[in-house]
Amino acid sequence: MTLGLSLGIIVGYLFLALAVGLVAYRVSETTAEDYYLASRSIGTVVLLFTTFATLLSAFTFFGGPNLAFAAGPEWLIVMGTLDGVLFAVLWYAIGYKQWLIGNRNGYVTLGEMLGDRFGSTGLRALVAGVSLLWLFPYVMLQQMGAGEALVGLTDGVVPYWGGAALITAFMILYVVLAGMRGVAWTDTIQGLFMLSVVWIAAVWVVSAVGGVGAATGAMLDARPDFGSFGGGTYSVGFIVSTVITISFGVTMFPQINQRFFVAKSGETLKRSFALWPVLVLLLFVPAFMLGAWAAGMPVDVPEGGNVLPVVLNEYTPAWFAALVIAGAMAAMMSSSDSMLLSGSSYFTRDLYRPVINADASERREAWVARIGVAAFALLSFVASLFRPGTLIEVGGTAFSGFALLALPVLCALYWDRTTRTGMIAGVLVPQVAYLAVVLSAVVGFVPTLPRTVAGGWDVALGLMALSAVLTVGVSLLTAPTAEGDASRFAVAGD
Amino acid sequence: MWIPTFALLVAFAVPWPLWGVERVVAGLPVWIWWHVAWLALCAVLFSRFARSGAWERGMGLRPEAGDDRNAGPAAGGDRP
Numbered sequence: 249m250t251l252g253l254s255l256g257i258i259v260g261y262l263f264l265a266l267a268v269g270l271v272a273y274r275v276s277e278t279t280a281e282d283y284y285l286a287s288r289s290i291g292t293v294v295l296l297f298t299t300f301a302t303l304l305s306a307f308t309f310f311g312g313p314n315l316a317f318a319a320g321p322e323w324l325i326v327m328g329t330l331d332g333v334l335f336a337v338l339w340y341a342i343g344y345k346q347w348l349i350g351n352r353n354g355y356v357t358l359g360e361m362l363g364d365r366f367g368s369t370g371l372r373a374l375v376a377g378v379s380l381l382w383l384f385p386y387v388m389l390q391q392m393g394a395g396e397a398l399v400g401l402t403d404g405v406v407p408y409w410g411g412a413a414l415i416t417a418f419m420i421l422y423v424v425l426a427g428m429r430g431v432a433w434t435d436t437i438q439g440l441f442m443l444s445v446v447w448i449a450a451v452w453v454v455s456a457v458g459g460v461g462a463a464t465g466a467m468l469d470a471r472p473d474f475g476s477f478g479g480g481t482y483s484v485g486f487i488v489s490t491v492i493t494i495s496f497g498v499t500m501f502p503q504i505n506q507r508f509f510v511a512k513s514g515e516t517l518k519r520s521f522a523l524w525p526v527l528v529l530l531l532f533v534p535a536f537m538l539g540a541w542a543a544g545m546p547v548d549v550p551e552g553g554n555v556l557p558v559v560l561n562e563y564t565p566a567w568f569a570a571l572v573i574a575g576a577m578a579a580m581m582s583s584s585d586s587m588l589l590s591g592s593s594y595f596t597r598d599l600y601r602p603v604i605n606a607d608a609s610e611r612r613e614a615w616v617a618r619i620g621v622a623a624f625a626l627l628s629f630v631a632s633l634f635r636p637g638t639l640i641e642v643g644g645t646a647f648s649g650f651a652l653l654a655l656p657v658l659c660a661l662y663w664d665r666t667t668r669t670g671m672i673a674g675v676l677v678p679q680v681a682y683l684a685v686v687l688s689a690v691v692g693f694v695p696t697l698p699r700t701v702a703g704g705w706d707v708a709l710g711l712m713a714l715s716a717v718l719t720v721g722v723s724l725l726t727a728p729t730a731e732g733d734a735s736r737f738a739v740a741g742d
Numbered sequence: 743m744w745i746p747t748f749a750l751l752v753a754f755a756v757p758w759p760l761w762g763v764e765r766v767v768a769g770l771p772v773w774i775w776w777h778v779a780w781l782a783l784c785a786v787l788f789s790r791f792a793r794s795g796a797w798e799r800g801m802g803l804r805p806e807a808g809d810d811r812n813a814g815p816a817a818g819g820d821r822p
Contacts, residue, residue, distance in 0.1 A: 329755035460769035476764035522789035
């Protein structure tokens with residue numbers, strides 16, 4: 249009975265989100281630019297929430313509370329710093345610059361922008377390929393999160409693969425039926441919905457255990473080490489590397505990076521920029537504190553399971569717990585769709601058209617995009633069944649992979665002397681090295697290379713430094729190619 | 743002058759001076775309050791930055807463009 253109700257709420261909510269997407273699709277035109285960028289006409293609130301919605305992923309809803317539950321509430325500081333402050337600064341340094349450039353030259357993707365600047369189809373394809381590579385674990389993360397969420401909510405009646413399959417099916421349906429305008433609208437609605445619902449959940453749970461002081465007290469009784477800042481998992485190295493790799497990584501995520509091209513005016517970017525830290529805090533405080541407080545609650549979290557659904561099940565009515573999980577899953581679906589959609593535009597514009605089939609018709613291109621999305625989501629679904637790590641580990645890998653792109657891109661944006669060879673070396677070498685580190689952990693018969701050194705410093709941080717050194721060094725050693733055109737990135741004058 | 747400000751904002755969003763401190767204030771560890779207050783400060787400074795001419799100057803756009811009334815010089819440019 250309760251089980252039927254929970255599942256009914258979840259599936260019902262996902263269909264509702266799909267319906268909203270379809271309505272949005274009906275009012276949109278169907279040119280490629282519209283499909284991907286909603287004709288560059290997104291306003292402040294929508295831009296803010298649509299970027300915000302990309303935070304609304306399994307990484308935040310499930311991974312974050314899980315880590316806070318296991319290792320302490322410092323995760324709030326880490327995520328707040330990286331998303332609320334450093335990302336906001338990069339939003340300006342990378343995002344605003346890209347918006348200015350994109351607006352002048354009509355770019356739609358990062359690869360297109362760099363490829364045009366350096367006159368290199370190879371670089372364009374490389375950037376798109378690298379992006380698609382790291383998108384894979386992040387989409388997989390959503391499927392893992394959804395799978396575990398339904399296990400937690402239904403006490404294991406719905407198996408892990410069932411939840412993962414459910415969200416995969418909706419992801420594909422959604423992205424194939426509606427474009428970015430649909431995604432942007434629903435992102436806004438879902439962002440607002442989730443923000444309210446997470447706060448209601450926090451208030452509900454906290455009042456059930458006797459207030460904030462009591463919740464913290466119980467947490468400290470159970471885990472005295474949670475009270476002091478730092479220690480345990482949270483070494484200086486861990487905090488610094490996580491903050492840097494994730495925030496730089498976030499800017500290079502296809503769906504976030506494409507947002508940099510969509511704002512209606514510079515004014516929109518400004519307002520979003522200033523509101524960002526507040527919005528981030530509003531989401532992270534209740535979500536992560538619930539996870540940390542759960543350490544002092546008499547709840548039983550299964551190995552590898554998610555904390556949040558278990559806590560909600562314990563302290564709130566079944567319908568409310570189901571509603572929160574439904575909202576989280578719908579938001580995850582919607583942010584995965586943004587990812588898949590951006591990924592498909594990377595694929596068709598930067599790989600398929602320039603490299604494979606230059607004469608493809610618009611119709612054909614649209615079909616290739618749709619089939620590509622479906623295949624990508626299905627493959628990541630299969631990979632998610634193997635559960636290769638915790639949500640934070642899988643997410644962190646994806647973020648670091650993207651972060652390795654960030655410094656070469658910054659170089660290209662601000663330093664005219666950057667050359668094509670410099671860019672290719674700066675992107676390719678660190679990527680190959682990091683891929684070797686990641687794959688060595690997955691493939692059984694090779695020795696696993698260390699992911700962190702000297703107490704929590706991530707190797708990705710070192711590789712980021714390498715990417716910058718290579719880009720600058722090789723650029724200085726090589727001459728700019730004739731096809732390159734630094735003036736493509738000029739933003740002042742005419 | 744904004745660059746060091748931003749560097750400072752990023753660096754101390756992590757409450758380094760409270761490393762190892764375990765005092766609880768108003769129901770939460772004191773370093774969580776530091777972080778909350780710090781992000782609020784960031785929001786205020788960010789909005790000042792966005793409203794000042796520095797937002798455009800940082801990109802090498804019309805250094806004299808002052809307030810937000812004409813803050814969209816690029817937007818008014820050659821849109822495709």
